[in-house]
Amino acid sequence: MDEQLFFKKLNNFHTSKEIFDFLSSLEVMSDTMASGALKKISDVEVANNGLKNPGMLENEVFRALCFQFEFESSKLSNTGLLNALQALITLRIDPQSTLMASLFSESEERLGKGQLSAENLCALGESLLELESPSCATLEQIVNRLQEKDIEKWSPREIVMVYKILQVTAREGKQDQNLLNRLNSVALSTVSQLSPNFASVVLNSLVVLRQTRAVALVAALCKHSVKHVPHFTDYELVNVLEAFLYFGHHEQIFTEALERHVPKSILTMHPQTVCTVMQYCCKKMILSKPIFDAVAEGFISDADRLTTDQIAGYIVPFGTLNYLPPSAFSLFRKLEAVLHTRLGHFQPHTLLNLLHSCVLIQRYPLNFLPKIFSRFFLLKLQAEPPGLNRVVTAQLTQLFLTVTLECPFYEDPKLSPKYQVKPLPMPHSSCDVHLLKRVKAGLLYLLKKRIYFASEVTTPYFYAVDIEIKLDEEGFVLPAAQCEEVHRRIALCVDGQNRFCANSHNLLGEEAIKRRHLQLLGYKVVQIPFFEIESLENCKKMAEYLHKKLFPHTYGLG
Secondary structure, eight states, X not given: OOHHHHHHHHTTXXXXXXXXXXXXXXXXXXXXXXXXXXXXXXXXXXXXXXXXOGGGGGOHXXXXXXXXXXXXXXXXXXXXXXXXXXXXXXXXXXXXXHHHHHHHHHHHHHHHTTOOOHHHHHHHHHHHHTSSXXXXXXXXXXXXXXXXXXXXXXXHHHHHHHHHHHHHHHHTTOOOHHHHHHHHHHHHHHGGGOOHHHHHHHHHHHHHTTOTTOHHHHHHHHHHHGGGTTTOOHHHHHHXXXXXXXXXXXXXXXXXXXXXXXXXXXXXXXXXXXXXXXXXXXHTTOOOHHHHHHHHHHHHHHGGGSOHHHHHHHHHHHHHTTOOOTTHHHHHHHHHHHHHHHGGGSOHHHHHHHHHHHHHTTOOOGGGHHHHTSHHHHHHHHHSTTOSOHHHHHHHHHHHHHHHHTOTTOOSOOOOGGGOOSSOOOTTOOOOHHHHHHHHHHHHHHHSSGGGOEEEEEOTTSOEEEEEEEEOTTSOEEOTTOOTXXXXXXXXXXXXXXXXXXXXXXXXXXXXXXXXXHHHTTEEEEEEEHHHHTTOOSHHHHHHHHHHHHOSSSOOOO
């Protein structure tokens, strides 16, 4: 039968039985046709969890095909040999069998003699990478042969195959940076031709191979990935997002593409993919309301099938970025129900992160705090990495402060003083030194003397404030060192961009809770956000702005 007609008929079959009946009707076929038949059998028979019908391996037509491939391997064309090898690996044929040994031996012999084309080399590489423990020596030989084919003329498939092979050889401690530099350069020129799968593989390879200097390639792949967002599989999208996190890369157009894709796909996306999307938003401080609203709805629908780590992955970013979605009531009611049934399943640090994120947005997990403050739970926290470091004790302290200040009716056990930390570290919100310097200059212009305000003050109440001003009963400013006759304290929060979500005026959760607590502790909290003072040209303008902020009506100057 003519090959073209053979493959046309073959492509219409949907079961191995149909294929075997068809092959039985033929008197003769080429090795290309026979390997194509094996490939088609693997396509219809292999599912995610193995073979649909393992009995087909005993079919006499299948056995006859394998017999010929085993004993006539030296007579096969390169295409027939490598397609058969690929199909049989997909069908889970034992790599140690005489059939596979014969095909591997013949492939390696032709590889050694330089008889394989670039396309053949890629096919052999793909087959080897499917094995649990491929031969690194053979993979290196494939890369060396590919380099003889002129790297500048490699196709996208060849480029991707070499990246995959280099990932494996790098695990053995062998990494050729000169080859990688050339490969990164060639990949940059072919980015526009990469499929969603190829783009994902290249980004993942750059992470595994730690190509932190391939900035231009990462940026190009990020822009190219925008159009592929709706077409990425869950696995591919996770690879892309993890690569952008690793390289610290972020493009607004990519976020916009995610905002279009996630709400439409939330109910079909794998929970781990949703967690990676939320992690990406959280690490980049991206408060995307379309994404967060969709994830909230997804959690309400799917919470019962999520792992405890996935539950935290869905919820923690809401607290970190200080956002309550429209479905907040249903979201936290569902979370409480899940916690009631599965509280004992959470790892200690996961549970602490989850409950701490809730109080950042004024959702108080009072039913669960006695467990958190118990000596048994604190010992478990201490026993597991990262132990009771400053970040962990800060979370515990903030939970304690929250129930003390915001939930005065809470009477259950509270946090032992030995686990409380002062001052509370604010991991995301260090002070913008340049901004603070400008505000201090404006205050000096306004108050005339430096003694009337203190900067970077550690209060007795766990929190540090950027600038503190003390007032007497009549509203006059007192020297910062004076402790008597202090009637009111003003806390100036000098807020740089790092205290807000990206491209937003929305304060981060750790800053929002700090403001609430300072107010409850008696401070007048005055916010000095970067976007209000960026355009102030000199000290006089800054002083006028600060006067309106600090003393809008009644306060005079001492």
